[in-house]
Every structure is written in structure tokens, then in C-alpha cells.
Amino acid sequence: MLTQKDVWQALEQIKDPEIPVINIVEMGIVREVAINGTAVMVTMTPTFSGCPALNVMRNDILAQLRTLGVAQPSVNIVNAPAWSSDWITPEARAKLNAFGLAPPAIHGGDVNVILFDMPHCPRCGSADVILKNSFGTTLCRAMYVCNQCREPFEQFKGI
Amino acid sequence: MNAELTSTLDSRVLALADDELILAHRDSEWTGHAPMIEEDIALANIAQDELGHATLWYDILCDLRGQPDEHADQLVYFRDAADWRNAQLLELPIGDWAFTMLRQFLFDQFEWVLLPALAKSSHIAVAQAAAKVLREEIYHTRHSTAWVRRLGQGTAESHRRMQTALDVQWPLASQLFVPMLGDAALVAAGIWPDMAPLQQQWLAKVSEMLAECGLVAPATAATRISRHTHTEHLVNLLADMQSVARLDPQADW
Numbered sequence: 001m002l003t004q005k006d007v008w009q010a011l012e013q014i015k016d017p018e019i020p021v022i023n024i025v026e027m028g029i030v031r032e033v034a035i036n037g038t039a040v041m042v043t044m045t046p047t048f049s050g051c052p053a054l055n056v057m058r059n060d061i062l063a064q065l066r067t068l069g070v071a072q073p074s075v076n077i078v079n080a081p082a083w084s085s086d087w088i089t090p091e092a093r094a095k096l097n098a099f100g101l102a103p104p105a106i107h108g109g110d111v112n113v114i115l116f117d118m119p120h121c122p123r124c125g126s127a128d129v130i131l132k133n134s135f136g137t138t139l140c141r142a143m144y145v146c147n148q149c150r151e152p153f154e155q156f157k158g159i
Numbered sequence: 160m161n162a163e164l165t166s167t168l169d170s171r172v173l174a175l176a177d178d179e180l181i182l183a184h185r186d187s188e189w190t191g192h193a194p195m196i197e198e199d200i201a202l203a204n205i206a207q208d209e210l211g212h213a214t215l216w217y218d219i220l221c222d223l224r225g226q227p228d229e230h231a232d233q234l235v236y237f238r239d240a241a242d243w244r245n246a247q248l249l250e251l252p253i254g255d256w257a258f259t260m261l262r263q264f265l266f267d268q269f270e271w272v273l274l275p276a277l278a279k280s281s282h283i284a285v286a287q288a289a290a291k292v293l294r295e296e297i298y299h300t301r302h303s304t305a306w307v308r309r310l311g312q313g314t315a316e317s318h319r320r321m322q323t324a325l326d327v328q329w330p331l332a333s334q335l336f337v338p339m340l341g342d343a344a345l346v347a348a349g350i351w352p353d354m355a356p357l358q359q360q361w362l363a364k365v366s367e368m369l370a371e372c373g374l375v376a377p378a379t380a381a382t383r384i385s386r387h388t389h390t391e392h393l394v395n396l397l398a399d400m401q402s403v404a405r406l407d408p409q410a411d412w
Contacts, residue, residue, distance in 0.1 A: 049291055050211020079215065080287035082294055111297055133197040134298050135204035139211075143197075159294050 002068060007033045007040060010064050017056040018138050019156075021099045024057055028087025031078065039072035040065050045083045048139040048159070084109070085158045096156055097122045101141070104158035111158050119155045121146035129153075160282075164348055167341030168282065169223050170244065171351050173234075174386050175273075176216035177245035178335070180235060181393070182266055183209035184400055188253050198256075201302060205263065208295050215288040222284065236404035240393045244386045248331040250393040257310050257320035261328060264303035265365065269335045270296050272360045276352035285350065304368065311372025322374055330379045333358070337383060 011033075012025045024030055024044070032043040042061050046054045058075045065073030085104040088096070093103035102119035118129050126148035133143040134157075141154045160168070186206035193199035217231035224230065249266065253259050274296065277289035310317040336358040345351040369376060404410075 048208065048211065048295055049215055050207045050209075052207075079284075079291045082287075082291040084294075111294065115297065115301070133201055134302055135201040137200070139204055139207055143200075157298070 002035055002040065002070070004033055004035065006068065007035065007042070007065075010068050011042065011061065014057070014060045014064055017053040017060075018140075019096065019099065019101065021095045022088075022092045024061075026089040026092035026095075028083065028089070029057065030061075038070065039074070040068075040070045041074045041076055043076045043078055045078050045081075047083050049079075051139055083159070085156065088156070100153055102144070102153060102155040104156050107158050114158045119144065121149060121151070122153055123151050124149040160348075160350075163341060164344055164350065165223060167339065167345045168285075168350055169220065170339050170341070171345065172216050172220050172223065172285070174244040174246075174339075176213050176220060176234075177243050178249055178266070179209045179213035179216065181243070181245040181249045181396065182262075183207070183213060184396060185249065185251075185253055186259070186263070189259065194256055202259075205299055205302070208299065212292045212295070215292065219284050219288060232404075236401050237408065238397075240389050240397055241387075243389065243393060243397075245389075245393075246331065246334040246337075246386060247384075247388075247390055247393075248328055248334065250390060250396055251327070251331075252392055254324065255320055257317065258324040258327070260303055260306035260310065261321060261324040263299070264307045264368075265328060265332045266335070267296065267300045267303045268361055268365050269332075271300055272357045272364070273352070276357060279349075280351065281349035307368055308372060311369075311374050318373070321372065325369070325374055326377050329376050330382050334382050334384060334386065336361070337385060339386075 008025065011030055012023045014024045016022050016024060016027055027047070029044050029047065030042060031045055034041045034043070042065070044057065044061065054077070058077070061075050062073050086106050086108065088103065096103045100122050102122050105114040105117050105119070107114045118127060118131070120127050121129055121144075124146060126146055128147040129144045130147060131142065132145055132152070135141075136143045136154050140157050140159070142157050143152065143154055145152045183206045186202050186209065190199065190203045190206070193202055214231065217234060218228055220234075221228050221230045248262060251262070270292070274289045274293040278286050278293060280286040280289065307321070311321045312318070336354045338354065342351070342354070346353045366376070
């Protein structure tokens with residue numbers, strides 16, 4: 001008999017396709033697990049609505065549920081409450097930083113309050129950085145250069 | 160919802176979805192051609208965001224019609240120009256960088272007044288989609304506003320190009336707010352906001368920016384043409400966008 005814990009642990013094995021150092025649970029993408037006999041439904045929410053990783057993650061979840069032996073796996077995608085970068089766990093923020101992707105500041109619901117905050121350079125820790133582009137190599141990233149170590153880096157955007 | 164409300168909401172959502180989709184396509188035409196690499200990346204991102212937003216609205220449309228999500232692909236790839244409901248502003252060719260950035264600004268500001276009102280809709284799916292899109296639009300409005308300011312207050316040449324773009328786009332921009340049959344019932348039911356006061360908000364916000372840049376809105380009368388009419392540019396856009404899908408309608412992507 002599958003438990004909630006079994007399913008959540010299995011979901012923690014699924015990495016974010018665009019950021020392979022963190023899993024979809026610590027990203028705050030998985031909202032709910034519902035077990036009903038042989039059927040398991042996972043409710044998830046997209047980060048950015050145009051994110052092409054959404055379908056990859058949905059298929060990864062279905063595959064993982066089948067690996068667990070779930071006869072009727074399903075994924076329910078919801079838009080509300082809208083995903084917030086505040087939901088990224090502290091552990092995942094540390095992993096993002098170690099990966100070279102500066103984590104977004106906590107904004108508490110209104111992203112305007114951090115819109116002009118500068119991240120610290122994930123390489124040398126300096127706060128002396130400059131925004132080069134509010135957009136980046138994926139929908140969720142912005143590009144900076146560190147004035148201290150002179151290296152370019154990306155930030156996960158606050159949303 | 161009764162049949163009349165459903166039908167009017169269908170028209171409203173279709174218009175918004177088509178606006179987003181057509182703008183996404185026009186923006187995507189700059190990929191590989193933008194004046195600098197940062198902007199190439201930025202506009203490709205904005206195009207992808209607008210495509211994501213179009214998908215949200217088409218999904219709601221599919222639910223309203225009791226159709227599966229694949230219905231959205233049919234609408235986008237197999238619909239002729241006469242059946243599209245986007246505003247003409249969005250189908251015009253990309254022009255120069257000033258033209259593209261001004262159009263993005265005018266549309267971003269349209270969304271900036273519409274979405275907070277839509278987020279209060281009594282129709283839950285509409286309200287949820289609007290709240291989601293609004294979060295992402297913060298980055299768009301910041302970007303397009305910065306470009307209008309940069310070009311409008313820049314050199315004599317950049318200012319001239321902005322003014323030229325404004326002369327073409329200004330009369331068409333009001334079509335974004337053009338009334339639709341059945342609007343009053345939709346407003347009364349709290350499903351869609353009254354577009355008239357939103358247009359005044361938009362006008363105030365946009366005018367403030369134009370004044371800051373010394374740009375002058377032409378005195379030509381605002382257009383009242385319905386969203387049923389299009390320029391020949393939409394036909395060309397669709398011929399390009401739909402050509403691959405129409406080559407083999409049964410292909411599995």
C-alpha cells in the first residue's frame with residue numbers, strides 16, 4: 001500500500017529539467033498528492049506559464065508513478081495559487097547558489113519590492129554586481145556581471 | 160452561465176488569446192536579428208512568455224467550448240485570417256526596433272490595466288489566469304517602458320523613429336478597447352471589466368510616458384473598427400506561421 005511519504009519521496013527524485021541540481025518538490029512545483037486505491041493524482045503548477053519544461057516534468061512524474069507501480073497515474077496542472085519563487089526551499093536556494101545561479105530574494109507576495117535588488121555573486125559572494133539583462137537563457141533567468149571577480153552569472157528571477 | 164454570457168465571454172477570451180499569439184509571433188521574428196544580443200535574448204523571452212499567456216487563454220476557451228486542449232492547435236494553425244480576432248496593431252510587420260518596442264509598450268500597458276481587473280473576475284478560471292499572467296508582465300512593462308524612454312529621449316534619429324511609429328500605431332491602439340456585442344451583460348455579471356474606464360486609465364499612463372519623451376500623439380480620430388477586420392499583413396503572417404502544420408494536418412508533433 002503506497003503512502004503519501006512514498007510518493008513524495010519518489011517525486012523528490014525528479015530533477016528540474018533546466019536546473020538539474022534541484023528537484024521539483026523543493027522548487028515548490030508539486031502542490032498535492034492524492035492517493036485513491038490504485039489511482040494517484042499529483043497536482044502541480046507551472047513556474048512561468050510559457051515554460052517548456054512543464055511537459056517534461058509532467059511526463060517525468062507520470063513515469064515515476066508507474067515505476068512505483070501505480071496503475072492509474074495522473075497529473076493535474078493548476079494555475080492558482082500562481083507559483084511564487086518564495087516557495088523555493090532554503091535548501092534549494094543553497095543548491096542554486098552552488099550551481100552558479102543566484103537565488104531570488106524573498107518578496108512576500110509582491111515582486112515589486114525586490115525588483116531592483118541586486119543578488120550576490122554566486123562565485124565570490126560580492127554584492128557589487130550589475131544587471132546586464134532582465135531576461136536570460138530560460139524564461140526564469142536574468143543575467144548579471146560581477147564587478148569584483150568579473151565573471152558573468154545568472155539569477156533565478158523573482159516572481 | 161447562460162448561452163449569451165458564454166458566447167460573449169468566448170469572444171472576449173478569443174480576442175485576448177489571439178492578441179497574445181500574434182504579438183508572440185511578430186516578436187519571435189526578431190530572433191537572430193535584434194540589434195544586440197541582449198535584446199535578441201530579451202525579446203525571444205518576451206515572445207515565449209506571450210505564447211505561454213496565449214496558451215492559458217486558449218485553454219480557457221477550450222473549456223468554454225467543451226473541447227479538448229488540442230482544439231487550440233486547430234485554432235492557431237488551421238484558422239483563416241477572417242476568423243482571427245486580434246487587434247490590427249499586433250499584426251503589422253515588425254518595422255524597425257522603435258516600432259517593435261512602441262507596440263510592445265502599448266500592448267504591455269493595455270495588459271497592465273486589464274489584468275488586475277480581470278483578476279477580480281467572477282469567472283474563476285479567468286481570474287486565476289489573469290493573476291498568473293500579471294506576475295510575469297512586470298518584467299515586460301519594465302523592459303518596454305525603458306526602451307520607449309531610451310529611444311524617445313535618445314538621439315534626434317531615435318526620437319524621429321519613435322514618433323514615426325507612434326503616428327502609425329496610435330489610431331490603431333484604441334481597437335484594443337473596442338466594445339463587443341453583449342459586453343454589458345458580461346460586465347453586469349462581474350465576468351469581464353468595463354473596457355471604457357480601463358481605456359481612460361491606459362490613456363493616462365501612456366500619455367504621461369509620451370509627454371516625458373516629447374512624443375506627440377497624432378490628432379487623428381481613434382479607430383472604432385471591430386476586431387473582425389484585418390489588414391493583408393495578417394494573411395501573410397498566417398501563411399508563414401501555418402504553412403508547416405498545413406502541409407500535413409495529421410502529423411504527430
